[in-house]
Amino acid sequence: MDTLQDALLYINGEMRPSANTQFYDNINPWTGAPCGKAADATADDVEQAISCARTAFDNTDWPTNHEQRYAQVTKFVEALCEARAELVKIARLEAGSAIGAAAMAQVDGALNGAKDYLECYKQLEWKQDRGIKVTMGANTQRYVVREAAGVVGAITPWNVPLYVNIGKVIAALLAGCTVVLKPAPDTPLMGSIMGELAIKAGLPAGVFNVVTSSHPAMAGEMLTTDPRVDLISFTGSTAVGKLIMKNGADTLKRVFLELGGKSAYVVLEDAEDFDMKIMSAMVVFHAGQGCAYPTRLLVPKSRYDHACTLLEMAYGGFAEMWGKFDDESCIMGPLISKKQLGRVHDYVEIGKAEGARLLAGGNLRPDMGDGFFIEPTCFVDCTNDMRIAREEIFGPVLVVIPFEDEEDAIRIANDNDYGLGGAVYGGPESAMRVANAIRAGALSVNGGMGITGDLPFGGYKQSGMGREWGLEGIEEFTEIKAIGVGVPA
Template structure:
């Protein structure tokens, strides 16, 4: 792959406005946002930024399309045909979507290609599910028959973060469309291009006007969507702090909401592990996207009897990673997304050292990478559960290795967190691993790996969120059950 060329690879309409009511519309105001290349720190392109009037126009379009348009009134199978065509478009544009990811936040091209290819299967899954899901059923009642309808909840506001806009939006949008909802998407200001390209693909696939509306906005625009009485459902992915604010606003007007928030996931190595087998599987999940992803396994729990061995072996793997040009095929870790992230990660390294943790490797900018926002893979040892670097989400390439005495102690440490998104357990005995995994208080735990697939629900416990995305559970998040009981 070569560096991204926005003027040549993106349409003028996409670069100049928002998709509202089936048409590309210029912004009402002259606000703009710079998309900065994280590997050089230079401006890649300048895009419009939505104002209040643009957001309101998108919301009104979605409301009208839901109240009066065909989409909610089509059968699930009919909707599935359109969603399947969107999947075809995503597959055809997979290379472009991967390049957008690399260009905007420095995702290494190999990583970007792998996960950009995940979008089409998500849409295919929900296209198929829409075709056979039981949107209606009957059950016996005391006096006759209860007719149960699962109707689309209404207009859905979808708010995605900058780090993984494509896969996260795919889960939300495919499920919302399968349910029959109309949608307003707030694309993040740091990485707006994926949502805008999906809007083009959806329009070409024959999605009716007003069903999908996309604006690029910052926090104020997201808050406007969340607060709007014309929005029936919010699906938000982002920080726990922001998620709590979304929940409060939704509860105030009793809007439905799904939250996928932060994580501080634990990878537990049981005492029988073979490190030569485990580390090649585990390592990619500890710092994916330079650690800027919610499911990163940022806490490694090792048995006390093998602690020094684990620390040395894991740090050796991390020190062997190539940090650099995200467009190079051999790069393992690209830059952090922006200067704000670089400062945040640097601050946490200082916090860890001040708390008494031992810095094994990394801790700052790699030698020779003076431009951009590159940060070395960083490993801390001698970390205890009370330390901030063991409790708080750093969102960077920082992993802590913690010692445990026995399995009961390992489970206690794994659960000693406010978060509960994912987890992994590694062992030579999968049955033993499964028994241990059932005790971890997290939404998804995998034995000897990490899996996220379209047909399986994904989401967290505790402060990692409310609700699930993926699988039938993800579809049901956009449905409202209604019952009509008829006497015999």
């Protein structure tokens, strides 16, 4: 397999190594071996990135020159699109994406989302005239204006790194903020290359900065506690999201969190093409490493045995279709790391111990190489109180739960700490009733796409707060100011 270039820091408009010139290995999940190196930022590097972002926000016209800023961000998006082939390569070697997934959600979904942002920006109202109102005998002309929120700390995960990087960075820049991006240690180059492309696009120095680090928390803790950082946008686990909220409390930072999920895939009795809907519920795309991925399949008890038979057929047919690096139709590769491989396998053992029946998969596959491979896995005879049905596994593991009727399906879908995504299949009226009753931020009904670059995305409950993507995703990075101007009667 090919190797990747070194991931450098991008601070104040320059690509450079860390202050102590230290690097760490960038591991290829397909092989378990290094595919490149990444600059290992020091605390001084993070301090400089924050300082430069603060200076660019306070001392330049980046926050206020809307037309020029839009033109420069447009060039940045164009540079990202022109680098598509390189971005696909990075997604494959660094994030362990199968080529079929790399060309879809990993890269093309991200680039299309960036272009959606450029269109959504045109709908943003920076100033609204709220008219004249007489208050206490005086006439007041009222305006409501939006302003950039300030310096943003963007902390992103390893599963779909370009997609989340773009979701935060492009929105924040369009809003007039300056940004310090801290990519996950496992996927440093997908952040670093954005610095290279920012230089190509001519972004002003300091408005965008990238710090890569092998330490899981150092840079993130600095961003979440530094008073010069006004806003934190984080995507990752719920546990870390809670810690970020605590860290930001002393400086009352605005915090946007896109956290975990345990989304339901509900197939109702009256769903068209019931068999295909059941077989399509397999959790295999990018090895199930998606926060909104529906990993709880809810099926009518009256058709439960038939559904189990269908799933056994589907998983059997998929057994030889995954883990192929050069197959353009392949959508499932390895997990991201040895640590994640151990976590997912632990959950397989938990499922067995809880009494769930292992219908398919569950085995580690060292015969496929030294990478981090585990088979697509399906548990049936599950109840919603099992850990495998309640906790986010973040791997290719589907749990199947029967329900009595529509009301029971809604109860099971909502009986969870998370509320990020979900899918419902059924007759037009019944599917919409169920979708409207599910407490989650993004729902697909009968195959419709509830997650696109021009729609807001985010969660209920412990799946987070705030929204990314769409017009709402840009507005999250703004503050609102009311102005009243005295005018003659």
